[in-house]
Amino acid sequence: MKKKLGLFLVLLLGVSVLTTGCGKSANEKAAEKSLEASMGANADVNIEGDNVNIKTDDGTWSAGENISLPEGWPEDVYVTEGNILAAASNSLGNSLTIVSEKSVAELKKEYQEKVSENGWEINMSFDTEGNVLYGAEKDDRSLSVTISTDDEGQTTVMIIESQIQ
Known part of the structure; x- marks a missing residue:
């Protein structure tokens, strides 16, 4: 009897692990179908908490x-x-949005140094009332770094690295 109970519990555990691990939520399935329909390609959607x-x-x-x-993030694109x-990452480039505890002034100096140190040529710089934008090029790629604060004083850095078309 003990042996049968043990076997039953092992089977029950196995089935519950399989059904839990393989199942996708209705939201994930709906998102996948919607993306696949709009893009005409396969999509795998995973929702874990937030x-x-x-x-x-x-x-x-x-x-x-x-x-x-993202996997394969370019080593020459600095991330604070x-x-x-x-x-995001695809065949044309990469992007990030970061919230930092540093000030816009600190990040402005940091990115100006790191972008140049990594061999990028800064070809555009814009600075106005708490917002900074850098544009740079290296080989056949472009880099855009935007540093800004929101109404709550939170500093955000947006980085876009892409192939020049």
């Missing part, structure tokens, strides 16, 4: 709290410390 991760044949997109850098809220 985080959303989407993977398609063309790339990845993630949003939420403390997102990881902070909470990554959104990340």
